[in-house]
Amino acid sequence: MAIVTEYYLLLSAAVFCIGLYGILTRESALMFLMSVELMLNAANINFVAFAFYWGNLTGQVFSLFTMALAAAEVAVGIGIILVLYRNFDGIDVTEAATMRW
């Protein structure tokens, strides 16, 4: 008995919203990074769920790409966070507002 696609979508939406909430409320850059990961993985869930639903592999292959992308993103993100720490003595994203108008 297969689980209905709607549940997957609900799960995905929930994970996405959690990630979004994290981005909108948290101040720590690390938490930001994690929230972005959550949102990416919500998309992955969608991909896999629809792939399963339509019975082809395109979505699954895409989710592999997304994972590779996420890994790269984390590498870049961690680098940014390191620089952030060095320049602002902390990883609070609200501190780093010197490049605005």
Place this chain on the structure above:
Amino acid sequence: MAGAYDFVPAIAALPFVAFLVSLFFGRYMPKRGAEAGIIATAGSLLLSIWTALTVAGFTGPATSYNENLYTWVAGVDEGALSLHLGVFVDPLTALMLLIVSLISFLVHVFSLGYMNDEGETGLPRYYAGLGLFTASMLGFVFSNNLLMAFMFFELVGLCSYLLIGFWFRDEGPPSAAKKAFLVTRFGDYFFLIGVVGIFVTFGTGLFAPITEGGTVVAESFPGVADAALNGEASVDTFGFGTQTWVTILGLLVLGGVLGKSAQFPLHTWLPDAMEGPTPVSALIHAATMVAAGVYLVARMYGFYLLSPTALAIIALVGGFTALFAASMGVVKQELKQVLAYSTISQYGYMMLALGTGGYVAAVFHLTTHAVFKALLFLGAGSVIIAMHHNENMWDMGGLKDKMPVTYWTFLAGSLALAGIVPFAGFWSKDEVLYEALIHGFGTLGTGEVGMLGGLYLLAYAMGLLAVFFTGFYTFRMVYLTFHGDARTETAEDPEPVRWNVKGPLAVLGIGAATVGLINMKPVAELTGAHIDFLHKWLMGPEEGGWPAVTSTGLHHYEELLHDAAHVTAGYPLGETPTLLVSALVSLSLAVGGVLVARSLYGGPDPVEHTDRLGGVKTVLMHNYYQDEYQVWLAQGVTVPLARAADKFDQGVVDGVVNGISSVSLFTGSRFRRIQSGLVTNYAALMTLSLVLLLVVFVVFGGVVN
């Protein structure tokens, strides 16, 4: 075989090389660059003589030459406009080349005495200016199209500016130079529009058609205009009638002529131009700058003949200027000022002749005037050297015995200017007046333009009256300068002048006495001998030859005068008596002027009589307030206009631009606040926008039109 025509460009190129040599190497030369100028102008003179002989047919059949030598803008499309530099040589060109190169050669030699011997500084600049001046005038003379003529015309203007302002450290010369430049530029502005108009309308600026083996390969603009008037060709006349448009174009070009030839109302620069060195004045007045305007009218005479209105205006302006300038010359106290006004007056005669259909008379007067006016200016230069650069005639007197060469040559020039038989000016001025008279009578009440004959006679009357004034002021000048007792110590013991002053004076003095012999029309008429050489020179051979090719011959002009302008000759007393009476009247007026001058100023100790003129004197001394009204035009009209335009520019045009920019600046400064620098805010904005977008999609069903 290389003929004379292959060397025509060199006539202008030689003085140009002299210009470069004087400019860059003049300071290493013993005479500071004069050598280059003298050699170059001598070369030009020889080449001009060769060219004239070739045109005359001494080296073969009488020919003309018209070629485009260099194309600097080539039209690509079929029938597109191409701009060329080219050479056109016909008898008029050859004659003018001869005059210009002769006068400038003599002026260069004279400058040795006037500039070098007087220890002037900056001589390389002076000789470079003279060289470029000569070069540009010669280039102007042999131009084969209007645009090329315009370019050299402007170069002539530039050189006059440089030379009039030669003593730029004094106060007067730079201002006079600027005035000369600006006033002539005002006229040239109309000339430029006219050039563009002629190119656009007729598709060519050629003065004469270019032929190859007897067939016309490029038509000239007077030719096209003639064909258009006869309905044989169609041209774009911008909504005007063809006749009207030809008149408009002619008058636009005439603007440049009025400026350069110092005709009313653009004559005001010329008396001020006396601030320049005297040899330069001689060059400007006799052969180059001022002659350029009249020469241009003669060059495109076939075009002006198509418009009786333009002819009438030329005649009227000429006659009026002749009288107007002569009356101002009567009261001047400085030698060169008198000569300046006489120049304006004499060019007025040439314009009068051209306007009344006296082509030969105008060219004749141009020739004789070049000789005797150069002579008078060089003579004045000689007097000025002797007087240690004091030009006031009231400080002179009695110079007759102390400088005989200058006196006798100056007297020859004065007799020529006053128009006393048999000196050059008599023959030419008499012919000018005669042409005006017969064409005035012949056209009276007939012709397409009813007023034409009356206007001609009015212009004739003014010209005739000016003869009296000319005789008077010329001999007032002679008596004050050379006769009577010396009135100052300088005049008691004048500085002697050397060969380089006397040589040119002697050459020109002989010329002033004899050059009139080239066209003694009254004598030719009386004796039946064919001695009107200039007439024949401009007429060309009866059949074929150059006039048929170039259509710049006298035959063609006479036909046009009769057929297009509807001007005919009329003889109120019969042909020969009219000629004689006309000559007698002008001669007796001239003699009358001389006698009045003699009775007023001929004594050993002359006194000023100008006070007797009362209020008229003030008006004349102030040159009829011409300068004042032009200054008023500039300051009272142009400046407020410019201010208003500036206000409009600053307020409206710039205001709109500034308003738009400040609005966007303001909104920008408000909108940039959303760039808070906080990643959270950006993320929130992105989310909200996405939500908004989704809402829009939902409301409009996913189809947004």
